[in-house]
Amino acid sequence: MAPSECALNGVNLPVPGPQDCVIRTLWSGISRGTERLVFEGRVPPSEHERMRAPFQEGDFPFPVKYGYCAVGEVEAGPAEMLGETVFCLHPHQDRFIAAPDRLLIVPKNVPARRAVLAANMETALNAHWDAASGPGDRITVVGGGVLGLLVAWIAARLPGAEVTLVDIDPRRAGIAAALGFGFALPNEAPGDADLVFHASASAPGLATAIAAAGFEARIVELSWYGEGAVPAPLGGAFHSKRLQLISSQVGQVAPSRRPRWSYGRRAAAAMALLADDRLDALISEEIPFTEAASRLPDILSKDWTGLTGVLRY
Template sequence: MAQELKPAFAAGASSTAMGLWYVAPRECALNTVTVPPVGPGDCLVRTLWSGISRGTERLVFEGRVPPSEHERMRAPFQEGAFPFPVRYGYCAVGLVEDGPADIIGKTVFCLHPHQSHFVAPRERLTVVPDAVPARRAVLAANMETALNAHWDAASGPSDRIVVVGGGVLGLLVAWIAARMPGADVTLVDIDPGRATLAEQLGFGFARPGAAPENADLVFHASASAPGLATAIAAAGFEARIVELSWYGEGVVPAPLGGAFHSKRLQIVSSQVGQVSPSRRSRWDYARRAQAAMALLADERLDGLITQEILFADAPAQLPGVLSADWRGLAAVLRY
């Protein structure tokens, strides 16, 4: 039976909570962490759910964050340093128990590591609207990445759009694309099981061998060399390929021969750490976060969460979720 986690809190004083640490390659543990006092403008949040960002956290879990990226990869409120030990994560949803009177009792999202309670400045919290359940709200960071990707891509109505890679990010990118009037959207993935979810979310599906050609825009989110090759092959003349995968360490071969140059293709990066240049003069991080959260008010998106894990069971369960052969989509920790 899982142990019950009972942090102790006293007004105006430091307290303790339980936090999840990545302590060695493919090993994690729950340890006591110190929670600072609630200062002016701070909020004490009791975590309800947190999401495992599988692509990034798998690299952290396996110790594959390149030394050159140790500083850029730091998550907000991260404790420790890469490679180990490090307390990492950025998809926490909880209930405000202390802080400014007008926010107490509200459900909020925060880019915070997996932890039973935490203190964060109010301006770092995004209030979860009533139309979005707390469990689904853990997808906000992924939705923000998908939204930023569309801004980087300059996607538009009636575009023929191909998304290669049917993980959570790829599915959200395709879901946003399918909401644009007249857009012809196809998800490409090696797993035929993604076809049912694609249909439920309102877009087409194809295996790599049957991927559409002559796309106006291609998003690549499979984090694999074969997926990148599929994305390049699907792009039409002078089309843009938006690379969303982050590979960590290693070299990724890209087939830049053949028709790559004669088709005058573009490969561009997209990364959520900065607001897209197309919006940066008017949008700040808070506005983008609120927009992403509002987009989650669609109950069909619950299908992207395929496993719940009790927080106390995380050290035993996460190695399976973060293994190469796990076939789920999003896993969430329940507190």
């Protein structure tokens, strides 16, 4: 395998243990930001171990079986799990085996198709914990991909919060309105924000985020850029405004919650947040799993303008 190539391969499932579950996959989500870096071979050697997906096979750069947004039905396993719809951090695969403690039961009020957004919702939730966002805050989110939209959606649920999504694509305005928050193009972005989230994975987006921040505001960097250096405009008013630039990453529970929250509790909270029919708008394309090899390159290209692509099994 080489950069920007993908293929469907048959594998033999291992013999399940007495407590293992056999899951028939219904849907899997394509986490475009991370999977594009993997697809292009841009995971830095220093991050090869930290970036391994829980059920990944192979090693970076290639070949690897990757992905972490699978939803399926338990068709064999412990009696209490049979027939349950579950979410698992598993690569794209039509059947797989996992222990019950690696599975998250999808609530009845969350459709299986929408449940593929659970990993992104968990990242958005953790970002708000890192940011210490609160009621009444003026919040700007730069980058209208799925993660940015989910961060803005959570922010808009804070009482009295003024939330603006900033993106270069004016078509995001309609989605922002449907989800309950404002929209602006970069040259119209409001200034003096109490809190800014950056999720565009671009240097111009980071510059917009810094410019949008008010005095002593916090900028939460959610983008992961992979290999290469990213210019950041730390001149100008960055120091005189006493800005904070912090990172947020879902691999660890935010320090403010870590003493009390397990990964499982955080994942369940994120899944419960998906019980909103408006979030179906974040899934913009369905692909039959049998066509994944031919169609994934388009979704993972820099020119794709959709939101979440899902594989239908």
